[in-house]
Amino acid sequence: xxxxxxxxxxxxxxxxxxxxxxxxxxxxxxxxxxxxxxxxxxxxxxxxxxxxxxxxxxxxxxxxxxxxxxxxxxxxxxxxxxxxxxxxxxxxxxxxxxxxxxxxxxxxxxxxxxxxxxxxxxxxxxxxxxxxxxxxxxxxxxxxxxxxxxxxxxxxxxxxxxxxxxxxxxxxxxxxxxxxxxxxxxxxxxxxxxxxxxxxxxxxxxxxxxxxxxxxxxxxxxxxxxxxxxxxxxxxxxxxxxxxxxxxxxxxxxxxxxxxxxxxxxxxxxxxxxxxxxxxx
Amino acid sequence: xxxxxxxxxxxxxxxxxxxxxxxxxxxxxxxxxxxxxxxxxxxxxxxxxxxxxxxxxxxxxxxxxxxxxxxxxxxxxxxxxxxxxxxxxxxxxxxxxxxxxxxxxxxxxxxxxxxxxxxxxxxxxxxxxxxxxxxxxxxxxxxxxxxxxxxxxxxxxxxxxxxxxxxxxxxxxxxxxxxxxxxxxxxxxxxxxxxxxxxxxxxxxxxxxxxxxxxxxxxxxxxxxxxxxxxxxxxxxxxxxxxxxxxxxxxxxxxxxxxxxxxxxxxxxxxxxxxxxxxxx
Numbered sequence: 001x002x003x004x005x006x007x008x009x010x011x012x013x014x015x016x017x018x019x020x021x022x023x024x025x026x027x028x029x030x031x032x033x034x035x036x037x038x039x040x041x042x043x044x045x046x047x048x049x050x051x052x053x054x055x056x057x058x059x060x061x062x063x064x065x066x067x068x069x070x071x072x073x074x075x076x077x078x079x080x081x082x083x084x085x086x087x088x089x090x091x092x093x094x095x096x097x098x099x100x101x102x103x104x105x106x107x108x109x110x111x112x113x114x115x116x117x118x119x120x121x122x123x124x125x126x127x128x129x130x131x132x133x134x135x136x137x138x139x140x141x142x143x144x145x146x147x148x149x150x151x152x153x154x155x156x157x158x159x160x161x162x163x164x165x166x167x168x169x170x171x172x173x174x175x176x177x178x179x180x181x182x183x184x185x186x187x188x189x190x191x192x193x194x195x196x197x198x199x200x201x202x203x204x205x206x207x208x209x210x211x212x213x214x215x216x217x218x219x220x221x222x223x224x225x226x227x228x229x230x231x232x233x234x235x236x237x238x239x240x241x242x243x244x245x246x247x248x249x250x251x252x253x254x255x256x257x258x259x260x261x262x263x264x265x266x267x268x269x270x271x272x273x274x275x276x277x278x279x280x281x
Numbered sequence: 282x283x284x285x286x287x288x289x290x291x292x293x294x295x296x297x298x299x300x301x302x303x304x305x306x307x308x309x310x311x312x313x314x315x316x317x318x319x320x321x322x323x324x325x326x327x328x329x330x331x332x333x334x335x336x337x338x339x340x341x342x343x344x345x346x347x348x349x350x351x352x353x354x355x356x357x358x359x360x361x362x363x364x365x366x367x368x369x370x371x372x373x374x375x376x377x378x379x380x381x382x383x384x385x386x387x388x389x390x391x392x393x394x395x396x397x398x399x400x401x402x403x404x405x406x407x408x409x410x411x412x413x414x415x416x417x418x419x420x421x422x423x424x425x426x427x428x429x430x431x432x433x434x435x436x437x438x439x440x441x442x443x444x445x446x447x448x449x450x451x452x453x454x455x456x457x458x459x460x461x462x463x464x465x466x467x468x469x470x471x472x473x474x475x476x477x478x479x480x481x482x483x484x485x486x487x488x489x490x491x492x493x494x495x496x497x498x499x500x501x502x503x504x505x506x507x508x509x510x511x512x513x514x515x516x517x518x519x520x521x522x523x524x525x526x527x528x529x530x531x532x533x534x535x536x537x538x539x540x541x542x543x544x545x546x547x548x549x550x551x552x553x554x555x556x557x558x559x560x561x562x
Contacts, residue, residue: 107445108389110386134446163415165418
């Protein structure tokens with residue numbers, strides 16, 4: 001496995017691989033890898049000849065009061081995990097390499113970036129779409145892999161790719177969960193033992209609401225209230241949002257019909273966790 | 282010469298040409314072709330195996346009170362001119378093909394889009410960078426050709442390509458002028474015979490200021506005043522701006538040193554004309 005820091009070096013590698021007719025799969029990450037990331041690598045290995053993973057904690061997607069500085073990092077461990085997973089190249093640029101002095105260009109998707117996580121994190125998705133556009137231009141992958149855990153991110157990226165006519169297929173992979181159901185996240189490491197225990201309520205409330213819907217409940221308001229009440233049984237949970245939206249357009253839905261995304265964000269102390277399920281009725 | 286309206290058809294052609302190892306030159310236009318456009322085609326033919334020209338009056342780069350509806354169009358004449366110039370493919374999509382219902386994604390360059398023409402035309406360059414990004418993704422050209430007449434546009438596109446790591450070389454071609462010096466523009470057709478005559482003052486004032494600089498004038502303010510006074514000898518000329526800026530960063534300069542862009546925009550009736558020169562001291 002090669003570790004590349006310079007954009008020009010990575011472009012040269014990509015050119016060589018493409019000249020040999022190889023297909024390229026791309027897994028963008030912010031590092032501090034867990035099984036969720038590795039499931040993306042697995043998918044990429046199955047469908048492509050060559051897999052590139054980026055590890056880059058992207059400053060432009062963090063707000064001024066967010067956790068950019070203290071976001072967990074462990075490059076040595078990440079490289080070990082990526083190598084044993086079968087990654088061909090790690091791209092780990094510096095912030096200066098990606099955003100040199102005088103950087104001025106941004107890509108933004110309107111509408112679907114202002115709801116859900118976009119409400120509490122203004123500018124977040126503009127940072128995501130900008131860095132992903134740059135990475136796509138650098139790597140020109142045939143396929144790129146994103147986790148369903150960041151459901152809104154996946155929807156925004158798909159919309160951007162369609163709108164801007166980008167030549168890459170976006171593949172969303174299922175959420176990988178801890179044994180007790182908690183969605184895997186690099187941010188789980190922040191949780192105190194007590195919060196870690198309470199956080200199970202997120203996935204539990206989603207699974208239970210899925211059961212209610214399977215049993216015939218179609219009233220979105222009732223499901224939303226059920227989840228909110230359930231989460232509030234944990235005293236240390238502070239709800240940011242619980243929303244039911246159309247899984248593609250992210251528009252609010254009252255009646256559960258078609259593909260509905262049930263998404264939530266909840267804070268435990270200063271740690272903000274997200275989780276979601278898609279139900280199809 | 283083939284005329285293509287569907288993005289998917291053009292992508293298929295590009296794929297075929299690239300699989301044969303051919304290099305692709307791209308000339309984006311809004312049609313109503315003149316010799317300026319054809320000089321771009323000429324450059325493209327010299328340096329590439331295959332030349333694609335787009336003809337698309339892009340609505341997102343026109344303000345609500347601008348001339349999108351009445352912008353001159355003559356597709357039949359354009360096709361004749363493009364074919365005899367040696368263009369291989371014309372891409373002439375509908376507005377709906379480029380911006381389907383629910384379109385939401387925009388590319389913007391900050392800073393250098395807010396000066397010069399960006400002041401009077403807020404949002405104009407966001408429309409330009411968005412449509413050019415889409416066209417670059419559809420065509421994936423090796424080289425793209427822009428006229429120096431739109432000096433700010435060329436600087437903005439170059440900045441975008443650098444910032445977003447796009448894989449295309451931007452080539453700027455010299456302004457092509459009428460015999461009396463007026464810079465060629467599709468909008469010249471709007472001018473009344475009287476305004477057409479007066480408009481020569483734009484290029485004249487630029488050429489004269491170049492002479493003054495060659496003779497040793499380094500005071501930007503004096504040159505600016507000279508041009509303004511000269512243009513105001515024409516009663517029907519209404520100055521939008523006359524500016525001296527760094528040719529790359531578009532930052533205002535007081536002293537004429539290095540590569541300086543002298544750019545102006547002047548209205549005759551409702552017709553807004555632009556012109557510029559670059560001086561190097």
